[in-house]
Amino acid sequence: MECSLCIHTEKTKKIINGLCVDCLTYKKYPPDFEKMKEEVEERLRKLRGTKDKCILSFSGGKDSVSALKMLVEDFKIKPLCVLVDNKYLAREAIENALNLAKHYNLNLLIINKDFTELFNDALSRGESPCRRCSRLIMRSVWKVAKSLNIKYIITGHELPFGHSAIRRMKEGVEMIRLLAPYRIKEEDKYKMIEHLNFKKPNLAGYTTNCLVLGLAIQRFYDKYGFSFEIDRIATMVRLGLLDKERAKKLVERPEVPLEVILELRKRGLRV
Ligand SMILES: [Zn+2]
Known part of the structure; x- marks a missing residue:
């Protein structure tokens, strides 16, 4: 059923x-999306016309690129872009980040990390690396915010934290999931960023930047018989962000292109 x-x-x-x-x-x-919108816009109004007064957690994927487009073009805010390169981002994603920072005349800080051990561990056990990976990334971004005395970290996550698009982090820093209140459909997002020369890598899973996701889903699938993205994808369907047919495709056992496997090996994974 x-x-x-x-x-x-x-x-x-x-x-x-x-x-x-x-x-x-x-x-x-x-969830009350109008209320979410008010909470987000109340904060963004204060940042209008500023540069480097908030951080955009930037991955060069379609979601953070969409968030950047909204920040700059709609809200007239120039964020400090912070990209945590965990060694397993698609080349196209990094190119998107560099191109867009230049296009909008923004400062881009790239922090180099190496998550090889984390990914080897998760893949060998058939478990999802996503939670640990994003926690480590947010920790790095938070450290930058603290050291520069910046209060807001904007992200391109499209799902709210339950009933809010804002989460309080440690020591007064707030994380704002900019896309959450606006519920932008996947295809509309691509239309939104079309004029920005967005490069889309050929990857498995619902991602436009992570090289590891497809293989991680595949290993989990072979262990448990379903994708670990099921809850997220189901929520997106519930909120009207994805249609059912597309969503069902996204939670199937993915095929991982050979070139991605070779690239993962080259970068240090035991796969
Ligand atoms: Zn349901």
């Missing part, structure tokens, strides 16, 4: 009267 609203099945979520438990909660306590 499949949930009538999202793409969960009995294999991945409990289903009651045709709806999965996540959709039931959503129906009972629907």
Whole structure:
């Protein structure tokens, strides 16, 4: 049995009267996107016309590029772009970051890290590396914010933290998920950034920057029989960001292009 609203099945979520438990909660306590928008825009109004007064956590993928476009073109804010290069970003993503910083005349700080050990560990166990990876990245970005006395870190995440697009981090820094209140569909996002010469790498999974994701999903899939992205993708369907057909494709066992495997080996993974 499949949930009538999202793409969960009995294999991945409990289903009651045709709806999965996540959709039931959503129906009972629907998020207030107008309120989210007000909270975000209240903060962004204060930053209008400034440069380097907030940070954009930048990966060069379609989401952070969309967030950057909104910040600069709609909100008239020039953020300090911080890109944490974990050694496994697609070449195209880095190129996007460099090109866009130049295009908008922004400062771009690139922090080089090496997540080889983290990824080798997750891949060998068939577990998702995403949570640990993003936690480490946010820690680096937060350190930059603290050292420069910057209060806001904007990200391109498209899903809210439950009912808010804003999360308080340690010591007064706030993280703002800029795209969350606006619920922009995947195809509209590509249209939004079309004029920016966005380069899209050929990768498995729902990503336009991470070289590891596809293989990580594949290993997890072979262990558990479903993709670890299922909750995120199902939420996107529930919120109207993805259509069901596309979403179902995204949670299938991915094929990883050979060139990606070779690239991962070259960069240090045991795959
Ligand atoms: Zn559902």
